Amino acid sequence: MRILVTGASGLLGSSFAIKFASRHEIHSVYHKHDPPAGIPVKLDLTEFNMLDEVFSSIRPDAVLHAAALTDVDLCEREKELAMKVNYDVTARLASLAKEHNAFMVYVSTDYVFDGTKGLYTEDDKPNPINHYGYSKLKGEEVTERIAEQSCIARASVIYGSRPSAGKVNSALWLIEKLRRRERVNVLVDQHISPTLSSDLAEMLNEVIQRGLTGIYHLSDATRVSRYEFAQRLCDVFGLDSSLLNSARMKDMNWTARRPMDSSLDVSKAMRTLNAKPLNIGDALSQLKEELGS
């Protein structure tokens, strides 16, 4: 298949491109950071004329739209920019996908929920409490409205074995800090469904191959607090968990509010996909294997 991957220099998009560049013709859209795999396409997605040209010349069978403004506090401060990247770009891609008969996957987030319930299913009603979540929800709605052949794939706190888009992810950050025997503050009262990027890439590939439409929760399968996640990481990597300090959300110096429990129920993915959401033990063991350590 010919697949246009946006955000191919980012955490998820780079994982997907690395995993599938030998199986598909991957066109890796990036803006400021080089993508590690696929045919590189340098493009500011907010430049719609350029985006139209790129789309028409590549004529992809599918689009994996993983580019976004993912900095939650920046989205709160720069609301217009957040809407431009997370909504306007998505709307344009959805129109192009419809026009060119391409299947579209819009990668979305657990932050569309308010976090009062946890273990959200695809039928639960979104109610974002920050502008990042709001802009991503608007992206979901416009994708569903315009691109009939589309899938909304929601993940939660993605981590993986490589730094990407100039950032380390939360798992790599923890491993680096703890190996240097530095103490780290970890939240005991925020619950999530951590998602290994390579596992998410496998699930997304199946969604694309089978052309599955509708909403899918594609996080990994275990709900944990951030603190429990760090403890499990210590177990698997042989790190000293006494370096973990308990922290609470109320003490964080955040601009934007965060949901307390945005964990996702992945029963639908478990039932439907051959590539299943991993439990946390298997996901962390796979991370260890990917890191070769």
Ligand SMILES: NC(=O)c1ccc[n+]([C@@H]2O[C@H](COP(=O)([O-])OP(=O)(O)OC[C@H]3O[C@@H](n4cnc5c(N)ncnc54)[C@H](OP(=O)(O)O)[C@@H]3O)[C@@H](O)[C@H]2O)c1
């Ligand atoms: N990370 C998480 O914990 C998490 C959790 C749930 C859902 N998600 C969703 O999963 C998706 C992937 O997230 P991620 O963490 O992989 O993202 P990321 O690492 O922050 O990367 C963001 C990507 O978007 C690209 N991008 C941003 N603005 C652009 C523009 N104007 N033109 C072209 N490219 C642009 C960046 O390109 P350059 O770096 O080259 O500029 C980069 O490749 C997003 O839709 C996000 O909302 C993420």
